[in-house]
Amino acid sequence: MNLYLYFALMVIASSAWIIWFLYRPLKSSEINLESSNIALGKQKLLELEQDLHQNLIDKKQFNQAKEEISTTLAIELQQVSDVQNNPSNNRWVLIFVLVLLPVMSIGVYQYLTPKNNMSQPLKSAEKPLSLEQSANKIVQYLQTNDNDSQAWQMLGLTYFELGKLDLSIGAYEKSYQINPKNLRLLVEYASMMISASGNQFSDKSVKLIKQALEIEPNAPDALYLAGMFAVSQRDFNLAKGLWQRALNTLPKGSIDRVALTNILSELKAIEGSKDTPEHSVSVRVDVSDSVLKSRSNEDFIMIYVKAVKGRPMPIAIKKIKLKDFSGQVVLTDQDSVIQGNQLSTHDQVIAVVRISATGSAMRGVGDIQVLSKVINVADNPSIHLSVK
16 A cells, blocks of 8 residues: 555545544524524513513513513524525535545645656666676667767676676777767777787777877876886887876876876886896787788787707797787796796897697697897897788
8 A cells, every 4th residue: 555545545634534423413403503593582572471470571562572582582593494404504514524624635645745756766776787788778878869969878888897798899889980080989988908918008009098198198087008108118108208297287195096007006116126127028010911811810920030050949938829919028037937937138139920720839730930030138139020
């Protein structure tokens, strides 16, 4: 039984009580009033006759008093008769009670009741949608609103949270095609691609970061991602400069500001702890369109260095899916395969680029492989190889 039903019952009960109070007692009092007036008149006449017999009054006074009593009784009886024969007064009272009272009561109730007291509890009681349900709702909306860039962006984020990376990329790409100038979208799209590829930077993600910085050169999120890319290329000075710019744009007390401050402190500590610079080999690889068309995006590209003589086992290696390859890698001691056999301990090496369907350490049938000339690790070389 809801609140409105309780309220209606209260109005009905109140109206019934008022009708009984105004109508029933009034009718009973009218009958009693008529009987009382007649009895009182008779009593006065009887007393008047007794006064006449006892010679307390003369005949003239008796007739005069009798006439007054009769006139008074007639007037009072006429008033009672008018009330009994003319119920319109009671009828108007009933109309007021039955019509105006409920209307006025409901009006006052609606005025005093908060506007959201009925709907809000229902809404708050509803169970929140799951990520899957939210994604379905957005998909239904996009069936009739295909050009809503923001909705596609929300769908991409929802799919990413669900772990549906391919669908997430598709949704973000649709949003990007509709509105390529959306700074928030560019950063979010790039972050998603980097996270989905195991923190590897593809050409697409780098392009998105550059576009974001062209729109807003001091966008903190874009500067942070650019600094991460610089770190992946072992360019710590560039990373430090980018992160310092981002730090300068963030308000004091910001959580992001605290995180960047900690990162810069760690970077400074790492640089300060190095007695000698770490050796590295930078390898840039161009893969021709014909090769890309002949290979699957799920194939692996492996870039490593090996000793000039002896076993062909990689000294340091990076293995990336072809679809996530950004075009360049930097090999350092951190990429060494065996602890104690660091890249920096070697002198002359050969860089190798191999595209493989399996990603196996051993070269298989159908693999494409390109080797560099002999290079000296101590020179921190940068080489360029082409796969055609």
